[in-house]
Amino acid sequence: xxxxxxxxxxxxxxxxxxxELGGYVLLAPALLFLLALAIWPLAYSIGIxxxxxxxxxxxAVKFVGLSNFRxxxxxxxxxxxLWTTAKxxxxxxxxxxxxxxxxxxxxxxxxxxxxxxxxRTCFIVPTMITSLAVGLFWHxxxxxxxxxxxxxxxxxxxxxxxxxxxPTSAFYTxxxxxxxxxxxxxxxxxxxxxxxxxxxxxEAAAIDGARWYHRVFQIDLPLLLRVGAIACILAVxxxxxxxxxxxxxxxxxxxxxxxxxxxxxxxxxxxNFNTSYAAATSLLILVATILISQLFxxxxxxxxx
Amino acid sequence: xxSFRVWVRPLKRxxxxxxxxxxxxxxxxxxxxxxxxxxxxxxxxxxxxPVLWPGFHYVDNYTTQFxxxxxxLGSALGPLERSLIIATLTTAIVLALAVPAGYALARxxxxxxxxxxxxxxxxxxxxxxxxxxxxxxxxRKLSLTxxxxxxxxxxxxINLSFAIWLLSIFFVGVPAEIEQAAQIDGHSRLxxxxxxxxxLARAGIVVVAIFTWIFAWNELLDxxxxxxxxxxxxxxxxxxFYSQNLLPSYQEMAAVATIQILPAVLVTFLAQRYxxxxxxxxxxxxx
Numbered sequence: 243x244x245x246x247x248x249x250x251x252x253x254x255x256x257x258x259x260x261x262e263l264g265g266y267v268l269l270a271p272a273l274l275f276l277l278a279l280a281i282w283p284l285a286y287s288i289g290i291x292x293x294x295x296x297x298x299x300x301x302a303v304k305f306v307g308l309s310n311f312r313x314x315x316x317x318x319x320x321x322x323x324l325w326t327t328a329k330x331x332x333x334x335x336x337x338x339x340x341x342x343x344x345x346x347x348x349x350x351x352x353x354x355x356x357x358x359x360x361x362r363t364c365f366i367v368p369t370m371i372t373s374l375a376v377g378l379f380w381h382x383x384x385x386x387x388x389x390x391x392x393x394x395x396x397x398x399x400x401x402x403x404x405x406x407x408x409p410t411s412a413f414y415t416x417x418x419x420x421x422x423x424x425x426x427x428x429x430x431x432x433x434x435x436x437x438x439x440x441x442x443x444x445e446a447a448a449i450d451g452a453r454w455y456h457r458v459f460q461i462d463l464p465l466l467l468r469v470g471a472i473a474c475i476l477a478v479x480x481x482x483x484x485x486x487x488x489x490x491x492x493x494x495x496x497x498x499x500x501x502x503x504x505x506x507x508x509x510x511x512x513x514n515f516n517t518s519y520a521a522a523t524s525l526l527i528l529v530a531t532i533l534i535s536q537l538f539x540x541x542x543x544x545x546x547x
Numbered sequence: 548x549x550s551f552r553v554w555v556r557p558l559k560r561x562x563x564x565x566x567x568x569x570x571x572x573x574x575x576x577x578x579x580x581x582x583x584x585x586x587x588x589x590x591x592x593x594x595x596x597p598v599l600w601p602g603f604h605y606v607d608n609y610t611t612q613f614x615x616x617x618x619x620l621g622s623a624l625g626p627l628e629r630s631l632i633i634a635t636l637t638t639a640i641v642l643a644l645a646v647p648a649g650y651a652l653a654r655x656x657x658x659x660x661x662x663x664x665x666x667x668x669x670x671x672x673x674x675x676x677x678x679x680x681x682x683x684x685x686x687r688k689l690s691l692t693x694x695x696x697x698x699x700x701x702x703x704x705i706n707l708s709f710a711i712w713l714l715s716i717f718f719v720g721v722p723a724e725i726e727q728a729a730q731i732d733g734h735s736r737l738x739x740x741x742x743x744x745x746x747l748a749r750a751g752i753v754v755v756a757i758f759t760w761i762f763a764w765n766e767l768l769d770x771x772x773x774x775x776x777x778x779x780x781x782x783x784x785x786x787x788f789y790s791q792n793l794l795p796s797y798q799e800m801a802a803v804a805t806i807q808i809l810p811a812v813l814v815t816f817l818a819q820r821y822x823x824x825x826x827x828x829x830x831x832x833x834x
Contacts, residue, residue: 265655279704535672
């Protein structure tokens, strides 16, 4: 800058920080940290997945080629856990978006009413608390013998349900618990999306006498396309990493009915201490999430441009 | 027709309000049930029909869990202290790294800014399970497994990208004229950041602080893998109530769970404005 020439020369340190180079100095520590914690594990995962490395033993590490990957495609439990995660994606994502939209519409309609902000805050609490606690206390509420869930059903003359104790119902019960925790988040996102649109559009539609399904499919849906896509991608990521909630509710059981991919990788790597095999299995998730996040970035930037 | 409208509208509004109330109750009642359970005796938890209102006078579950010897699983006091320390230090370090980085992205000309932003957003989506295996090996090599600093290191890494991203959005929002005026007044660029931009972007800093703190306070998977016994965090302690539930002591679990969710619930109510900003902005805003 010209200022340098006019006054006495500032110290080298001050000159670097005041120039455009200073940006790199400010950015470097964080960026190095991120690189170390993202790139290094990626490289390392690929590396050890071709060996027989195990955390718990001190035996010599050997290069074993593709044998971990060969084991992977023949491992019924691992493949089953992939299928379970896929099933959760298929069941949960549409439900989360539809329920989220309905709740968002209610929140928008109630916006500005007395106490609506307080009610909204109550509604969002499940999203903020730890999923482990959510899993644990639904496990208690749905306890087959002493849980209040079945007690209420019996009072309503409905037969009590095996919620988390039979394989089929455990799968759907976990999905429902997940929705209880995450639908408020989706609803909040969609609410923000709806509120960012000028209310005249809705008023015009109301005056036109548009039917509710016209409003949903011809006004809301196109308006919410971007926010909805983001909510959808975030939900996918959340389901792929589904771990804490199941760890608290069923730990993957009964049998392997709620054993998601994340739980199975944890079991392989940290209960069976088969480190290199776990690295091979987690590579799959890594690649999948990188693809999903690229999609996310694209949605975000395209709609911004 | 007009008189019809006069009473239909309030009726409709009441209906909408009741629906909103229903949503709120659906979220809150299960949580209240756990809080109530934490004030029950073991015998009360086993009763059918359930004891609906135990009152708040029986506090043994809290006193046994959070004192010296503890309950069946040992004392939750150590894990509680550790979780407080870990969450607080993580938040401090994340802010120390992310404030300069976010500011640099917002205000300096940096080559390949867009690529850097892409990279930062990508790391934000990375699930813990995908990197936990190599991370556990890395920490072992650095002799940081089973230590508080090791876990903090990992938590900082996980939260950094979200923090940088959100803070750069807030820094972009600070009016450039005010910063230029301060520079003309003789502040260096770092002086401007410290005296002008940070105070003006404090809402962003509060949002980042809240979300980082809550994340570190809630996190289970990393803590489960990277800590044992003497270094376990409160979520890890809480998770043991599942594995040892041959004779479920739900009332003890409820007491620990209540303490575990308390900060998040409090923050949600006290800082609701920031929570909504964090949840929706973190997801929606692009740059």
